Amino acid sequence: MDVVLQIILNSFQSFAIYSLATIGIVLIFRTSFTTNFAQGIIAVFGCYVSTNFARYYGFPLPLAILTGAAVAFVIGLCIDVFIIRRGHNLSPSQKQIITMGLLLIMTNLIPVMFSFITAMTPQTPNLADGIIQFQLFGSNFQVTNQGLAALSIAIVLLGIVFAALKYTKWGLGVRATASNEVVSQMMGINTKVITAFSWAIAGALATVAATSLGTVLGPNMMGKVQIYGFLAMVLGGVSSFFAPIIGTMIIPIFNSSAVIISSTWADAIVFLLVLVLILAFPNGLFGKKTIKKV
Amino acid sequence: MIKTKVSHLKRDRLLAVTKHPYFAFLAFGAAMMILMFLSSIGILQYSFAASLTFTLIYSMVAIGFSYLLGYAGLASLGTAGFVGLGAYIASFMMQTGVQQGIIPFEIPYVFILIIALLVSVGLGVVVGFISLRIEGIFLAIVTLGLSEVLYQLFLNWIPITGGPNGMTVLRFPVIFGDLRLDRLSMMLIVAAFMTLLLILTYNLGKSQTGRAMLAMKNSTSAAQAMGISLLKYRLLAFVLATAYAGLAGALLMGFSRYTDPYSWTLMFSLQILAACIFGGTRSLFGIIFGTFIVLGIVPMFLQNVEYLRNNSWLFNVIIGVVLILIVLFYRGGVMQLFRDIRKFFTSIRRRLWVRKYGND
Numbered sequence: 001m002d003v004v005l006q007i008i009l010n011s012f013q014s015f016a017i018y019s020l021a022t023i024g025i026v027l028i029f030r031t032s033f034t035t036n037f038a039q040g041i042i043a044v045f046g047c048y049v050s051t052n053f054a055r056y057y058g059f060p061l062p063l064a065i066l067t068g069a070a071v072a073f074v075i076g077l078c079i080d081v082f083i084i085r086r087g088h089n090l091s092p093s094q095k096q097i098i099t100m101g102l103l104l105i106m107t108n109l110i111p112v113m114f115s116f117i118t119a120m121t122p123q124t125p126n127l128a129d130g131i132i133q134f135q136l137f138g139s140n141f142q143v144t145n146q147g148l149a150a151l152s153i154a155i156v157l158l159g160i161v162f163a164a165l166k167y168t169k170w171g172l173g174v175r176a177t178a179s180n181e182v183v184s185q186m187m188g189i190n191t192k193v194i195t196a197f198s199w200a201i202a203g204a205l206a207t208v209a210a211t212s213l214g215t216v217l218g219p220n221m222m223g224k225v226q227i228y229g230f231l232a233m234v235l236g237g238v239s240s241f242f243a244p245i246i247g248t249m250i251i252p253i254f255n256s257s258a259v260i261i262s263s264t265w266a267d268a269i270v271f272l273l274v275l276v277l278i279l280a281f282p283n284g285l286f287g288k289k290t291i292k293k294v
Numbered sequence: 295m296i297k298t299k300v301s302h303l304k305r306d307r308l309l310a311v312t313k314h315p316y317f318a319f320l321a322f323g324a325a326m327m328i329l330m331f332l333s334s335i336g337i338l339q340y341s342f343a344a345s346l347t348f349t350l351i352y353s354m355v356a357i358g359f360s361y362l363l364g365y366a367g368l369a370s371l372g373t374a375g376f377v378g379l380g381a382y383i384a385s386f387m388m389q390t391g392v393q394q395g396i397i398p399f400e401i402p403y404v405f406i407l408i409i410a411l412l413v414s415v416g417l418g419v420v421v422g423f424i425s426l427r428i429e430g431i432f433l434a435i436v437t438l439g440l441s442e443v444l445y446q447l448f449l450n451w452i453p454i455t456g457g458p459n460g461m462t463v464l465r466f467p468v469i470f471g472d473l474r475l476d477r478l479s480m481m482l483i484v485a486a487f488m489t490l491l492l493i494l495t496y497n498l499g500k501s502q503t504g505r506a507m508l509a510m511k512n513s514t515s516a517a518q519a520m521g522i523s524l525l526k527y528r529l530l531a532f533v534l535a536t537a538y539a540g541l542a543g544a545l546l547m548g549f550s551r552y553t554d555p556y557s558w559t560l561m562f563s564l565q566i567l568a569a570c571i572f573g574g575t576r577s578l579f580g581i582i583f584g585t586f587i588v589l590g591i592v593p594m595f596l597q598n599v600e601y602l603r604n605n606s607w608l609f610n611v612i613i614g615v616v617l618i619l620i621v622l623f624y625r626g627g628v629m630q631l632f633r634d635i636r637k638f639f640t641s642i643r644r645r646l647w648v649r650k651y652g653n654d
Contacts, residue, residue, distance in 0.1 A: 104614030268446035
């Protein structure tokens, strides 16, 4: 029992990061009908900006993260307005190529643009230092403050996003676009604005995720997060916005348990387990079966 | 009078030869072989021929991938893992296995290729069964996950794969006994395989198999109603794609004798996807040209430009911009480009004709 609780405590930070990255991936998948491989690199860009502001201009951390998120928001908006919107009738794999082109461009531009930072190989700013130790049912547990801080930020942000999806006009528009783009256009929904804001919000959320990673800055820092995000999306099921979040709860728990068995093979074990689960539930754990008309 | 008729006949016969579908493939293979041969005498730089060989190997992967994307309409992002598997199997047979005493003697290269092919076919069958349960973009994500598992294997199974430092094989593979291949013969083998695969792909695409896959791509339900077995053709598509990829991996290992896990990430799968889409997904020479744009143009030509060599980040930025521009404005890929060039020339010829003879 105490092992299980400790595993859950260990996966707080990963859950925060994966859930923020995944909700962006799902938003883009539901409104633009493609998988966005550039999501991670937009986040890395925002993370560089926020690290720069926090470490070198001495901004307070929340303000620095907000600045980074705002930059990523604008980048996401620009990408949709100038590139994705022009190719709205492309096939999903052609759109994938566009996002891959963006990935190539930004991966190579970022080290050049921020060469003054990369010379020092800095870390992302710590959200909080130290660990908390406590006793429960007679056994010791510990949790990092970084994990708790990331978790609380993620819960607040996810709460805001889900409230927005449920109660605002933008959210209604997203749900309508996700269910049928053409019909929602006919009903007077400006799907272009809906899609643009989905890209922008996805960029901003992923930036917060990248900033709470707590690793060395680098263009590839979000690579694994992104792949786990895609898998979590399929694992949870894409028919609702909430199901992928449950997918992102399962993956970190698998990961913290696999680390106990072998830290080298943890990722391989998690990937295999997730693949087996997806094969067992092809529509996702909480997805509905889609019925095709012929 | 009679003489001209004979010469006409000769010309017709020659034309008939050039019109034969195999002619283009054989001519392409011969041209590649000549370029490789020129580099071995020293007329061309060796680095040029080496990058040409790499481009050929990658275009084999892309042509195999076209069975999935172009014919069967299946999305896959597992290409990198499949190629890497072939490469590491070859490295195991060529060096690691012999050193560790698992394999008693150095296996001839032919058998290495066959074993790499067999393992790849096995993997293809597994992925094919997965594709029966999951479709569309979700299949792409699942194959991406599978490729990640293989990547973790390459990265962490250090006694076999060499881990993050990569695996260097010291000597070229043996033909039999002590007779070894060398650089030129490896290049020629790659060109020969390329020609063979082109002919095979052309024939399969035109045969009942290719048409059944096309039917499946357009509508699975209609194809099933016509009596096409989804199981059979999806398995076949994946088996062909992984077999091409495994073969390419084994050839790559025989030629370059070096591989590391970081070559086989999502980026490589996406590059192959891009090459395939540029080529118009089914046109063989289009795909080769697409591979050249995505993977070949930097090492073959841009590397020689002084300014670009000093700012190597520019390469990938340029390629990224080109990728986006092509997808946005040239949806038909290279084939549309060829068509437009032909149209441009006919319009010029027409304009010249008008200037010469008047508008009537």
